Amino acid sequence: MAPIICTRRIQFCAGHRVLNHENKCAHMHGHNYVAFFEAGVEELDGIGRVIDFSVLKERLGGWVDEHWDHGFVYWDKDIEVVAALDAMNEDRRFAMPYNPTAENMAQYLLRVVGPSVLDDTPVYLNAVRVWETENCYADANLERIGVTPG
Numbered sequence: 001m002a003p004i005i006c007t008r009r010i011q012f013c014a015g016h017r018v019l020n021h022e023n024k025c026a027h028m029h030g031h032n033y034v035a036f037f038e039a040g041v042e043e044l045d046g047i048g049r050v051i052d053f054s055v056l057k058e059r060l061g062g063w064v065d066e067h068w069d070h071g072f073v074y075w076d077k078d079i080e081v082v083a084a085l086d087a088m089n090e091d092r093r094f095a096m097p098y099n100p101t102a103e104n105m106a107q108y109l110l111r112v113v114g115p116s117v118l119d120d121t122p123v124y125l126n127a128v129r130v131w132e133t134e135n136c137y138a139d140a141n142l143e144r145i146g147v148t149p150g
Helices: 053-067 079-087 102-117
Strands: 004-016 029-041 071-075 093-096 124-131 137-141
Touching: 004 053, 029 053, 029 102, 053 102, 071 079, 093 102, 102 124, 102 137
Parallel strands: 004 071, 071 093
Antiparallel strands: 004 029, 029 124, 124 137
């Protein structure tokens, strides 16, 4: 049987900089992001759901609120950003293991955050879409990256 999917939308504001970017994204700036979390299960629960939408909001949205919302997301190798954040006494920051592009943010949410916050449920993240602007988004999808859910 094919997995059954539901999707939860989470909004957040965050700053970032794309290290070595060839244009203006090389500078510290921010976005009003929108993330879509696509959750799946093999069988619906007794009520007929993948999972209650409020649980996705609490767990996934809670993680985003705690770690990324109204903070600065940066690559842990970006020493210039670290120095700038230190100089501003900015402690609302999150170091990623790679450049914080929309693609990498989606991948991080899919591969790291989802499994961590949903580990005690039968639900898995199947895909994450991160809208960086009204015109641009990036997708990370288990099937596309060759990972078997569950």
